[in-house]
Amino acid sequence: xxxxxxxxxxxxxxxxxxxxxxxxxxxxxxxxxxxxxxxxxxxxxxxxxxxxxxxxxxxxxxxxxxxxxxxxxxxxxxxxxxxxxxxxxxxxxxxxxxxxxxxxxxxxxxxxxxxxxxxxxxxxxxxxxxxxxxxxxxxxxxxxxxxxxxxxxxxxxxxxxxxxxxxxxxxxxxxxxxxxxxxxxxxxxxxxxxxxxxxxxxxxxxxxxxxxxxxxxxxxxxxxxxxxxxxxxxxxxxxxxxxxxxxxxxxxxxxxxxxxxxxxxxxxxxxxxxxxxxxxxxxxxxxxxxxxxxxxxxxxxxxxxxxxxxxxxxxxxxxxxxxxxxxxxxxxxxxxxxxxxxxxxxxxxxxxxxxxxx
Amino acid sequence: xxxxxxxxxxxxxxxxxxxxxxxxxxxxxxxxxxxxxxxxxxxxxxxxxxxxxxxxxxxxxxxxxxxxxxxxxxxxxxxxxxxxxxxxxxxxxxxxxxxxxxxxxxxxxxxxxxxxxxxxxxxxxxxxxxxxxxxxxxxxxxxxxxxxxxxxxxxxxxxxxxxxxxxxxxxxxxxxxxxxxxxxxxxxxxxxxxxxxxxxxxxxxxxxxxxxxxxxxxxxxxxxxxxxxxxxxxxxxxxxxxxxxxxxxxxxxxxxxxxxxxxxxxxxxxxxxxxxxxxxxxxxxxxxxxxxxxxxxxxxxxxxxxxxxxxxxxxxxxxxxxxxxxxxxxxxxxxxxxxxxxxxxxxxxxxxxxxxxxxxxxxxxxxxxxxxxxxxxxxxxxxxxxxxxxxxxxxxxxxxxxxxxxxxxxxxxxxxxxxxxxxxxxxxxxxxxxxxxxxxxxxxxxxxxxxxxxxxxxxxxxxxxxxxxxxx
Numbered sequence: 001x002x003x004x005x006x007x008x009x010x011x012x013x014x015x016x017x018x019x020x021x022x023x024x025x026x027x028x029x030x031x032x033x034x035x036x037x038x039x040x041x042x043x044x045x046x047x048x049x050x051x052x053x054x055x056x057x058x059x060x061x062x063x064x065x066x067x068x069x070x071x072x073x074x075x076x077x078x079x080x081x082x083x084x085x086x087x088x089x090x091x092x093x094x095x096x097x098x099x100x101x102x103x104x105x106x107x108x109x110x111x112x113x114x115x116x117x118x119x120x121x122x123x124x125x126x127x128x129x130x131x132x133x134x135x136x137x138x139x140x141x142x143x144x145x146x147x148x149x150x151x152x153x154x155x156x157x158x159x160x161x162x163x164x165x166x167x168x169x170x171x172x173x174x175x176x177x178x179x180x181x182x183x184x185x186x187x188x189x190x191x192x193x194x195x196x197x198x199x200x201x202x203x204x205x206x207x208x209x210x211x212x213x214x215x216x217x218x219x220x221x222x223x224x225x226x227x228x229x230x231x232x233x234x235x236x237x238x239x240x241x242x243x244x245x246x247x248x249x250x251x252x253x254x255x256x257x258x259x260x261x262x263x264x265x266x267x268x269x270x271x272x273x274x275x276x277x278x279x280x281x282x283x284x285x286x287x288x289x290x291x292x293x294x295x296x297x298x299x300x301x302x303x304x305x306x307x308x309x310x311x312x313x314x315x316x317x318x319x320x321x322x323x324x325x326x327x328x329x330x331x332x333x334x335x336x337x338x339x340x341x342x343x344x345x346x347x348x349x350x351x352x353x354x355x356x357x358x
Numbered sequence: 359x360x361x362x363x364x365x366x367x368x369x370x371x372x373x374x375x376x377x378x379x380x381x382x383x384x385x386x387x388x389x390x391x392x393x394x395x396x397x398x399x400x401x402x403x404x405x406x407x408x409x410x411x412x413x414x415x416x417x418x419x420x421x422x423x424x425x426x427x428x429x430x431x432x433x434x435x436x437x438x439x440x441x442x443x444x445x446x447x448x449x450x451x452x453x454x455x456x457x458x459x460x461x462x463x464x465x466x467x468x469x470x471x472x473x474x475x476x477x478x479x480x481x482x483x484x485x486x487x488x489x490x491x492x493x494x495x496x497x498x499x500x501x502x503x504x505x506x507x508x509x510x511x512x513x514x515x516x517x518x519x520x521x522x523x524x525x526x527x528x529x530x531x532x533x534x535x536x537x538x539x540x541x542x543x544x545x546x547x548x549x550x551x552x553x554x555x556x557x558x559x560x561x562x563x564x565x566x567x568x569x570x571x572x573x574x575x576x577x578x579x580x581x582x583x584x585x586x587x588x589x590x591x592x593x594x595x596x597x598x599x600x601x602x603x604x605x606x607x608x609x610x611x612x613x614x615x616x617x618x619x620x621x622x623x624x625x626x627x628x629x630x631x632x633x634x635x636x637x638x639x640x641x642x643x644x645x646x647x648x649x650x651x652x653x654x655x656x657x658x659x660x661x662x663x664x665x666x667x668x669x670x671x672x673x674x675x676x677x678x679x680x681x682x683x684x685x686x687x688x689x690x691x692x693x694x695x696x697x698x699x700x701x702x703x704x705x706x707x708x709x710x711x712x713x714x715x716x717x718x719x720x721x722x723x724x725x726x727x728x729x730x731x732x733x734x735x736x737x738x739x740x741x742x743x744x745x746x747x748x749x750x751x752x753x754x755x756x757x758x759x760x761x762x763x764x765x766x767x768x769x770x771x772x773x774x775x776x777x778x779x780x781x782x783x784x785x786x787x788x789x790x791x792x793x794x795x796x797x798x799x800x801x802x803x804x805x806x807x808x809x810x811x812x813x814x815x816x817x818x819x820x821x822x823x824x825x826x827x828x829x830x
Contacts, residue, residue: 217702217703217705218701218702218703219692219698219701219702219703220701222685222689222692222703223692225678225681226678226681226685226689229678229679229680229681230674230677230678230679230680232674232675233674233675233676233677233678233689234678234689235637235657236635236637236657236667236669236675236676237657237661237689237690238636238656238657238658238659238660238661238690238692239658239689239692240656240658
């Protein structure tokens, strides 16, 4: 007989160890499809490792990839802490990116010191609007935000395509559906010569530290956690549940919008409908892998970015499909979910002697 | 009829769930008498085996499908899934036979959701009897019944035992245990500590067995009531359901006074509590605190006005289980400059506050930084008491403050309420435990069907009738 029983309190070692162990197990499990693809497993992982840590360029590429994931990961982590299920970071990212190119590509000809803040603030505001709307629908009419935020992604994406063929279309773009470029003085400065990594990463790291601090140390974070863990008790204690949800919605949407700002104003320079290979959705995985901890988001975003970048270079070197990266990320998430369960419950064997009496 | 007694957490329900196959014992056996009168071992962990052996259980929380009628609920699970045709008329005949024989009558064709609590209880019992049980387990069968309903139920069950049915019932109410059982078994901390024939037992002896010592008698001094602290004038709340509504309710609570509101749960107590807690606004009528009318009905406002609230469901409304004990102790005073400055929490002050309150109010557990859900029910309640009384409230709403607590913790709650009364607070005590109200309240009201009526006497018979709505 086995029995599943809740643990009293998950130990610190477990809360830290389980995500790491999950990542290791995911990499181990990924050897199975690798073997099927006929690749040498040892060499594959060497290539993957080299693809991330093999050169300064490789490492900065990983950081470049991690930057939007930190923003979307934080967006998910904070919202999920309040049990506000923001699945719409992908759409909010594009709202932020659209706002960034709308104001940054020549609407205002300001020096960098003014233009960059304007782009950042308007980009965040646009992202926030994308989350405020579903939250109002939730608190007013009880509309499930999982559904509304998810479906808004598609609406925003189609809206984006319309804008790229219309108001935001670059007249010099040779007919491609892309926006005009952001002015040079509107671009987030790069961090290193001839590398793509940009100061969006610094903003992401600072924001993660602030988010961690606010979550644990501020009244705002206290309310957010209380609302997330038990909204009924929080309401009874006098915490304005809807106000708390609204404030976290604004922050979450703004962070996702910032991911879009960082991508267009830090990396690409102009907006197309494919700047995000699902950063918004991957942000959910990042947040879950991090156990919804803001600092953890930084680490898990770097892990996932490593898997993607490493798998890219591995696939180039060995001719294995780079979809392997998606596989590793998905397996990691499953491992974390299973690991999270085993942190909260233990499985015990019970030995009982059944006397077989007549 | 065997009565199973014990404090909360003594293991009564656990034991019965093992008997019925819901829980798997780690060791030991259960033996049941079969049709031939032979003791045979029961296959453990299988409710079907328990039913086959003639054991039926009526759970404390009903297990009925509210959208089905009583007939379907009774036969549910006893029919073969492989047959195409149901034998409803046969089932109906059998149930009607049982009803006639036992006097447990219910309307068979009405959806169970529309039946009263007492009727639902009878449906549960009929469900067991329909399966020809020989041993009937009743887990707190009278928790939701008026005293009169409870007595009638026990009389009918008593008649059945004289025809050979064996009954095990779990109860907290010593009165019914003494009045109706033949034997009493007492559990304490998962161990059977005593067994006694009812004719040899009295309340004090049983209580001594349950807690291991004499129950402390609560000293309650007489006190002159002061000025009105809370006035409700012609207050109505139209809720979603009848149980969430009150109609034309007048109530005043004075300083140095405990006002008891008795009643069977589901008669508007939750609406009254929600009003005083600030969770709902009245549909009509006025509420005044210290003669100043209340215009903003929000929990935060009520806390600021000096109202301490002890919620009915402490796990659901009282605490945030995954936050620490220390955090739960300050959750109502996040605006307090002692707790925060400029939006940042004062961690040291929060910890110090929690440590002081934990020792003053004897909150035991793994420490103030442990998650609140790790505390036992009694300690959670003590934590809530600490949070409430520390603010020196002028009015305290205590909604079912001792429900589910063992005697020691319940006595502590009573002592704190009396202390607050002595200090000059007014107390609204809502409880479905009439004995608690009789022992604590200065004035007693009865709530029935959303209406509040003052009890003229302290006679439990008369109050019981009022709880059933039989006296206007």
